[in-house]
Amino acid sequence: MNDPVDPAAPVDPVRAWRRLADASVLLDGFHALKHALRFGAEVSVAVTADRAAALALADELAPDVREWLDGLLTEVPAATYQGLVPRPHPTAVAALAVRPSRATNLAALAHTPRTAPVVVLDNPRNLGNAGAVIRLAAGFGATGVVTTGTLDPWHPTVVRGGAGLHFATAVERLEVAELPPGPLFALDPEGDDIRGLKLPDDAVLAFGSERSGLSPELRDRADHLLALPMRPQVSSYNLATSVAMTLYHWSATGGAPTASQASRPVS
Template sequence: MSGTERGGGSTVDAVRAWRGLAETSVLLDGFHALKHALRFGARVPVALTSDKAAVLALAEDLAPDVTRPLETLLAETDEATLRALVPRLHPTSVAALAVRPSRAAQLETLARLPRTAPVVVLDEPRNLGNAGAVIRLAAGFGATGVVTTGTLDPWHPTVVRGGAGLHFATAVERVDADRLPPGPLFALDAEGEDIRALKLPDDAVLAFGSERSGLSEGLRARAEHLVSLPMRPQVSSYNLATSVGMTLFHWASTSGRPPGTGA
């Protein structure tokens, strides 16, 4: 059931549905997360707000393309009930639950060749907010997807919050380090070749190390290319999301295609 298919239910029904789905669903925290999820085809069974008129006015101002779906989808409840369901309520006073895409479907997308945009690999990341920012960048550049190795769940609520609902605009999954998507592996490393001398292929797998430890030895050893970003001497590193953004910008600027346009 898509977000536009639900309607006519009472607030009581919507709150009951929320309580039944909360443990197994993806929390969309705030207007922008819900907006992006709807735009990119997420299945959204329930959305709640304490001020439906204000949310619809915001949609009309910032994203009129989702106004009509929101009119049908949103159920209004009182502030206390909403905060009981979503303790860390977004300032826009709206939250929704979405269905997480199946792992099989995500992995199929990531493994499909030929590929028209790179896959980003976060090798044993630790910071949830950074992971969310990377997913947002990947979606913006039209990357095929983002995979993580290690223990971090890329669909953790904090990661989804940082991604602003754009998990639904690209494939996102956790994989074992020895089961990365196919394609030539380019690993970002300070000792690598300057990225400005390279043209990254569309089917590249772009690997980035963790914020504290860098690339794992296993992944570094498997990389077909080590790549470095230009950096002023005595500066130790860039933020993870900054590194990903710089690398995807380099790919996009040399690929000859606007982001998200495909082949």
């Protein structure tokens, strides 16, 4: 007969990690955990190979979450920490969090009126670029980031690139036919110069992959094609750079497009 489990006994973080890992979001490093806590993530377990160093980082860089970290972080041997994560982070901190429900994210994406655009990555290929875009979108206060195609926007490499800021915006994968409501502005070299119009707050901003551009399905659905200024003979910008330029243009200009701009046909 097994001994009864004492509910007051301390939880073994390694056993908890191994039990929860497959169904949880990996927060890889101090900064990912810091951001996730700031934006309300439900953190199930957090470990570090050097608790004193992690709390010192909190004192220096994130005193607002220091108390949470003090209660969450459990120190484990360095070899144990390294065995729990695919790529040990320089800060020797890792945590598991509950992924926001798809229903909650879809409701946030579909809610109107919106006060900030939705970013769409059409068939992205690079996990790190997708993470960088989510970090940008969170920084600009975008409503969310949607991917189409096969890339999982919650892949651990994407979350690592996003520095835990998936919890600061709505991140989901959808079909083109399922995109949130709002005027769809797609970035394309054949589009109108973005400097000639103001992007509305309810815009859906779509970006194709660096190699193949927009998919025919998304291009056909676009209400407007926009182009970023670019020197002749330069092939393209990095995806995250394109998103940054577009979100900055939205934040710097604001407001809805004029009637003449809104009526321009898609070429």
